[in-house]
Amino acid sequence: xxxxxxxxxxKVYIPFYLAPVSFLGSKxxxxxxxxxxxxxxxxxxxxxxxxxxxxxxxxxxxSLDPWALLGRSLWSLAxxxxxxxxxxxxxxxxxxxxxxxxLNYPNSNKFEVIYQGVNLQELSHPYMLTxxxxxxxxxxxxxxxxxxxxxYLEHDIDFRSENLNYFIRYRKMLRNEIxxxxxxxxxxxxxxxxxxxxIEKHDFHASHAITLDDLRFIPLKQPYCPVLLLEHALAxxxxxxxxxxxxxxxxxxxxxxxxxxxxxxxGMTYFGxxxxxxxxxxxxFHEESKFPTVGAVVRHMPNIYADYxxxxxxxxxxxxxx
Numbered sequence: 001x002x003x004x005x006x007x008x009x010x011k012v013y014i015p016f017y018l019a020p021v022s023f024l025g026s027k028x029x030x031x032x033x034x035x036x037x038x039x040x041x042x043x044x045x046x047x048x049x050x051x052x053x054x055x056x057x058x059x060x061x062x063s064l065d066p067w068a069l070l071g072r073s074l075w076s077l078a079x080x081x082x083x084x085x086x087x088x089x090x091x092x093x094x095x096x097x098x099x100x101x102x103l104n105y106p107n108s109n110k111f112e113v114i115y116q117g118v119n120l121q122e123l124s125h126p127y128m129l130t131x132x133x134x135x136x137x138x139x140x141x142x143x144x145x146x147x148x149x150x151x152y153l154e155h156d157i158d159f160r161s162e163n164l165n166y167f168i169r170y171r172k173m174l175r176n177e178i179x180x181x182x183x184x185x186x187x188x189x190x191x192x193x194x195x196x197x198x199i200e201k202h203d204f205h206a207s208h209a210i211t212l213d214d215l216r217f218i219p220l221k222q223p224y225c226p227v228l229l230l231e232h233a234l235a236x237x238x239x240x241x242x243x244x245x246x247x248x249x250x251x252x253x254x255x256x257x258x259x260x261x262x263x264x265x266x267g268m269t270y271f272g273x274x275x276x277x278x279x280x281x282x283x284x285f286h287e288e289s290k291f292p293t294v295g296a297v298v299r300h301m302p303n304i305y306a307d308y309x310x311x312x313x314x315x316x317x318x319x320x321x322x
Contacts, residue, residue: 008147010083010164011140013133015264016070016091016155017126067101069156069301078111080161083149090116090132130154130264131246138244141235150235152228152265157184158299159227166295167229170284173212179234179268180217181281182298184225186314188306195306195314198222202321204290214287219279224258227298228267238268290322 070089077085091098098115107113116136120126137150144150149168153159163182170180188195200221210217230238238244243266258266270277284293306314 008083008145008149010077010080010085010149010151011137011144012077012085012087012151012153013137014070014073014087014089014153014155015130015132016066016089016093017129018066018091018093064302066155071101071104072158072301073153073155074105074113076158076160078106080164081110082161082164084109085111087111087113088116088133088136089113089155090118090129092118092120092126092129125260127259127261128246130261134244137235138239141232141239144232144235146232148232150228150230150232152267154226154265156301157226158301162295163227163298164229164295166284166293168231170212170217171231171234174210174217174282177271177280178210178217179281181220181223181269181283181296182225182227182229183220183283183292183296184227184300185297185318186300186303186306188314188317189303190307191317193317195316196318196321197224197305197313198316198321199312204285204322210282211287212284215284215293216287217282217284219282223269223279223281223283224262224265225269225298226262226265226300228265230268234268241268242272243267243270291318 074087077087089098095115095117102113102115105111105113116132118129118132120129123129123132133152137152140148141150149164151159167180174180184197185194186197187193198220202218202221204216204218206218208219243249246260246263249263249266269279269281271280284296285291286293305311
């Protein structure tokens with residue numbers, strides 16, 4: 001029975017992985033990790049792990065305290081006033097340590113954080129942590145109200161009220177099969193500009209784009225973003241879709257170019273098989289400046305790709321898309 005009475009609820013699901021200390025400093029431990037989990041099929045990644053040891057785990061990201069990144073994310077979520085916010089955090093962190101951490105955040109009837117402990121040894125691979133919220137999501141969706149929303153969010157993403165407002169406004173205005181999308185950005189400290197994850201050029205005047213409120217909604221060529229936001233009707237569609245379970249998704253991974261961890265955030269970014277997995281999520285850009293509207297932008301707080309010369313992502317400023 002749906003609880004249609006009361007204020008709207010934003011239900012949030014955040015995977016929060018803490019790497020074991022021994023895993024961070026030893027080439028041998030990295031190698032053994034891959035042997036233990038052979039379903040991580042990246043020979044390139046394995047070679048890099050052995051050659052670079054702890055650097056493989058991203059020294060820039062690990063120099064930023066993961067608790068600090070989670071803390072920034074929670075403060076942004078706590079600033080959302082339009083909804084009651086309930087955050088489920090799925091983590092291998094010790095519960096006592098987590099409880100001490102969460103004392104510094106404003107738990108109330110408007111903002112609640114729930115610890116969901118996960119034993120990584122019970123998973124086929126540690127990256128399966130990103131898929132552990134699915135049962136709770138299904139339960140929440142089946143018992144949710146029409147005005148509720150559901151947000152899957154990686155712990156190092158800064159998601160704010162303007163992002164939520166953007167989605168709510170334009171989800172109502174766009175055609176039912178199209179959803180408002182988000183663009184992931186990082187700060188490039190070397191060049192001093194906000195960069196995006198797009199590698200290819202886009203056509204601002206593409207015929208398939210949609211115009212609303214002096215905004216152009218355009219499907220990105222690399223639409224992946226570790227943010228999945230659904231209103232209730234879309235969430236019900238999601239639960240019944242081939243994107244909800246890992247088993248159904250495996251045959252699509254090679255096409256999307258995503259690995260186990262990233263694929264949990266795909267959500268309803270694409271249409272299903274009947275439309276050959278065309279992009280369904282459109283990002284809004286201002287017609288005059290060609291910059292993304294503020295609500296469509298989410299920040300990847302560690303800024304790890306922008307400063308790595310070895311990866312092509314986040315090497316162009318935002319106007320460089322066109």
